[in-house]
Amino acid sequence: MKMSLQALCKIMLLAVTFMLFCHTAAAYTTIEGGDTIVIDDVIDDDIIVAGRTIIIEGTVNGDVVAAGGTVEVKGTIEQDLIVAAGDVTISGTVGDDVRVASGTLTIYGDVQDDVLSATGKTTLADGGYIGGDLSAASGKVTILGDIDGNIEASAEEIDLQGNIGGDADLNAEKISISSEASIDGNLEYRSKSETKIEEGTVGNNVQYTKMEYRDNGGIVSSLLSGLISYLGLVLIGLIGLAIWPEYMKNIAAKTSKSPGKAFLTGLLVLILAFIIAFLLFVTIIGIPLGLIMLITLVVMLYVSRIIASIWIGRYLLDKMGKSSRTMNEMAFGLLVLLLVSAIPIIGGLVYLAATLIPFGNIYMTARN
Structure with missing residues (x-):
């Protein structure tokens, strides 16, 4: 895995x-x-x-x-x-x-x-x-x-x-x-x-x-790591919802619209952003701007996962005939996303898509 x-x-x-x-x-x-x-x-x-x-x-x-x-x-x-x-x-x-x-x-x-x-x-x-x-x-x-x-x-x-x-x-x-x-x-x-x-x-x-395998230690370590990741993302999500509540909900609503286009857009924008950041570092003078760009990029990737989690939570809760506040949808969606991401191969692909699709939608929304 x-x-x-x-x-x-x-x-x-x-x-x-x-x-x-x-x-x-x-x-x-x-x-x-x-x-x-x-x-x-x-x-x-x-x-x-x-x-x-x-x-x-x-x-x-x-x-x-x-x-x-x-x-x-x-x-x-x-x-x-x-x-x-x-x-x-x-x-x-x-x-x-x-x-x-x-x-x-x-x-x-x-x-x-x-x-x-x-x-x-x-x-x-x-x-x-x-x-x-x-x-x-x-x-x-x-x-x-x-x-x-x-x-x-x-x-x-x-x-x-x-x-x-x-x-x-x-x-x-x-x-x-x-x-x-x-x-x-x-x-x-x-x-x-x-x-x-x-x-x-x-x-x-x-x-x-x-190879030495410590199964019990490995399970405990994996669970602890997963819990820390979950709580960290929930915290980031709560901060994001406090700052941009309507923006994040609107981007989340676009997740199911043209997901393929959004995925490819997110992928290409990420590649080009890294290229630009690299070129800024090469110029020496542009190092501060390059650092700001990389930090912003990392933050936006985390925000993208939060947005995907809002959509996942809302979709699943709707299927179950339940409605809830956005922060609850986000917390539930994050839990589902992290559990699915633990599945070998498929989980990684889902996690990747859940990052790049909202990232692409963020770019297309900003461009428009």
Whole structure:
């Protein structure tokens, strides 16, 4: 559960970090659409594309930054692919690095350089190829294809059946290494119990470290952490309702209107806000303004969760035929949101949506 949530929480950090080191936002051609966007021709530029379903069947002679529900790469991307989505499938070719934060990542095709994934599930299918290193933080990692470089993976479960050209550093509760697998370098792994490894599977040294699990302490710690998070958010919510009562209620009412558009808007605004803040820090003179911007951004993300909680609480209480004050709706909705967010993979996606949809609505309301 923790690993899946951690992976989902990295979604913005991954996208922003690698965008900052490549180009500014002005260097990209932006493509926005509705339900489905199909790119089936040649584009000689870097692009940012956002839509519910994105299919790249043509050739992009540059970087691609994509945000959507489903992203499929069937054609060729000559440079980097940076994507935040529900499901990502690569059956074509990516000429450089891949940076993914998603529910699932499946690679059937070729990635010529490194892959960094923060996902619920990462799969390198049979016939799939990674020319560099794989760094994965996922709920489950399955390797059936070939990796020329190293693999560093942290997950709840790791299944290794393919070929690793370098070293393997694995960290999971359950690790299985097939007799068909091969690791040319060293293997270092940490798990609940030792894994059976056939002789000749690992080219060099094998080092195993036993993971220690303290179930009672873990449960108590998780409950305490959850309670503190809940009370902290309730406090923020009460302050927000005291300062902007009508504004927060009005934004909450918009949650069910065009949620897809609001989610993508929130995602893109957050990415661009981090880019602007970074550029302000680079200029030195703009550091104070950059700090103010980052602080404001963090506050607005918390406020977004409060707004989502108001909508959730009101919706559920209405379904139960009960009416209540806004602060009670908020407290009830927050409790439901935190409980749902504890569900592996799905909960993280719900929590992410509950943050970005109101954030997008806040931006669109301010713009209008």
